[in-house]
Amino acid sequence: MDKSGGSTQASGHSARRGRTGGLYYGWVIVGVSFTTMAFHMAATFSFSLFQVPLIQEFGWSRGALGGAFALSMSLYAICSPTAGSLLERKGPRAMIPWGSALIGAGLALGFFISSLWHAYIFIGVMIGIGLALSGFVTHNAILPRWFFRNRGLAAGIAISGIGIGSFILMPTIERIIAVFGWRYAYLIFGGSILLLLLPLKILLLRNNPSDVGQNIDGVSDAEAAGIPKPTASHSQKVGAVFWQVKGERNFWALMILAFVIGLNNNSIWSQLQIFFVDANFSTAFGAFVFGLTGAIRILGSVVLGWASDHIARKKTQAIALFLGGLGVLILLSVPHMSYGVALAFSFAAIYGFGVGGMSTCYAAMCADAYAGRSFAVIMGLLEIAFGLGGFIGPPMAGFMFDFTGSYV
Numbered sequence: 001m002d003k004s005g006g007s008t009q010a011s012g013h014s015a016r017r018g019r020t021g022g023l024y025y026g027w028v029i030v031g032v033s034f035t036t037m038a039f040h041m042a043a044t045f046s047f048s049l050f051q052v053p054l055i056q057e058f059g060w061s062r063g064a065l066g067g068a069f070a071l072s073m074s075l076y077a078i079c080s081p082t083a084g085s086l087l088e089r090k091g092p093r094a095m096i097p098w099g100s101a102l103i104g105a106g107l108a109l110g111f112f113i114s115s116l117w118h119a120y121i122f123i124g125v126m127i128g129i130g131l132a133l134s135g136f137v138t139h140n141a142i143l144p145r146w147f148f149r150n151r152g153l154a155a156g157i158a159i160s161g162i163g164i165g166s167f168i169l170m171p172t173i174e175r176i177i178a179v180f181g182w183r184y185a186y187l188i189f190g191g192s193i194l195l196l197l198l199p200l201k202i203l204l205l206r207n208n209p210s211d212v213g214q215n216i217d218g219v220s221d222a223e224a225a226g227i228p229k230p231t232a233s234h235s236q237k238v239g240a241v242f243w244q245v246k247g248e249r250n251f252w253a254l255m256i257l258a259f260v261i262g263l264n265n266n267s268i269w270s271q272l273q274i275f276f277v278d279a280n281f282s283t284a285f286g287a288f289v290f291g292l293t294g295a296i297r298i299l300g301s302v303v304l305g306w307a308s309d310h311i312a313r314k315k316t317q318a319i320a321l322f323l324g325g326l327g328v329l330i331l332l333s334v335p336h337m338s339y340g341v342a343l344a345f346s347f348a349a350i351y352g353f354g355v356g357g358m359s360t361c362y363a364a365m366c367a368d369a370y371a372g373r374s375f376a377v378i379m380g381l382l383e384i385a386f387g388l389g390g391f392i393g394p395p396m397a398g399f400m401f402d403f404t405g406s407y408v
Contacts (some may be wrong), residue, residue: 007375024260025212026146030158032204033139036100039160040135042169043103043127044072046189050110052283053182055274057106060116062274062398069270073262075128076135077387083132084213084380092142100198101135102126109189111183113270134201137330138193139362144210149217151371152313156305159359163301163352166294167272172285173272176199185215190325240375250369251378254362255385257317260387262356264324267350269329270394271401276344279335289344291353299307300356309362317359320357327351 047069053063086095108124113119132138147154169189176185209216245251276286300320308316310324328348334340334347370378400406 001240007157009225013179024217025206025214026143026154026217029142029146029206030032033143034164035197035200036096036139036163037136037159038169039193039210040103040131040165041109041162041297042165042173043189044131044194045166045170045269045290047072047123048270049170049177049283050182050186050249051270052277053177053337054100054113054119056297058116061402063402064116065119066270066395066398068116068124069266069394070207071120071124072131073266073394074126074129075387075389076131076248079129079132079235080137080383080387081242081377081380084137084178084374084376084378085238085241086133087138087141087376088374093202093205095209096134096205097198097201098136099132099136099138100121100193100201102130102133102199104190104193106130106190107186107193110186113183113186114366123195123360130318132380136359136363136386137379141367141379144371144375145216146174146400147217150309151367152305152309153302155363156301156303156356156360157366158263159363160298160301160356162359163297163356167291167296170290170294171284171287173394174208178283189211193319198358225364238377238381241251241374242297242381244374245370245378250384254366254382256360257365257387258382259385260321261362262386263393264328264389265358266390267393267397268328270407271397272361275331276334279340281317281340281344292345292348293355296349296352301354301360302356304353304357305360305364308357308364313361313365316357316359319356320361323350323354324358325354328373 010304051062051065054060055062085096106122109122110119113122136159140155142345143154143158173185174190176188180188184222204214272290273283273286276289277283300323304316305322327347330343330350331347334343337343366379366382367375
């Protein structure tokens, strides 16, 4: 009987090794998250590229069109806690692909925009809800299920997908707009998400390491016994989770940090392309700087993610925030200096590196504080502050320019 049991156990381990090919499946999950961040965040940031031809064709004000972006961010924020709760109750495989379906469909339907309310529905509502179901919150919430020791690095690699999306997809979208027009750019981009990303997620997503016969971090059973395991309650509602954390200092500190990041990032990304057009640069140059910023963001995500694992989260986050603020000051000086091109590249380097670290350190800090405590729901609650920053910043910047002729 012992021999039979031992043989069965050995064959079970062998089968599990065969399924994963010796690779810890957590890195496959990181790869899926990386690819999702690339496409989905490009869907968000591409608003800056589409804003220019939409305003030129329809004559809408920046503030009015910026309201569609603000609606997207507000719905993302409002729906994120519920999405986090759904993630814990239903699991990533059952929920996350729906986000890609909504985002892809919203972009593809952008082909038919002819009135301002169309932009609000396709870009504001569909992309906003899609991001809540399959965006920063949900993909960062699943990583602590797979990683404990390399949590910062895993988050850094996943979030660096945002940089790849900016580096490759943003200039590509700009070229498609220039050659084929903004309508076909929407259709092609949306179709690529529906036909490429969505099937990838359906095929590769798994809920937990146990689904592929592995332990967290890919360690042995003996090593796994010493690693804290996620113990989140699957039955707690959003209100109950908020009631538990509302008196905690960490929660409100992370909430403030999320608001600052949301205000900063969304204000810059939503106005960047039209900012360079106003400064007498071509749309191609603006998209190139956008892409360069994204490429350097990859470096910032990975380097500062690694640093946060080995130095200290708070110190690394402080460095990232300082670089982000410095980058904004450099950007605002571009139209007023004769060496604007050099300043634009300096902005890309400094801001890109800083903003890459901001999101990575923030995600790791959230996991440190709340992994195992209805983590996805708490991440969703914190994203309300990020969404509030995204709701306030872009239209505020747009209306400021509409009324004063300047962003300063």
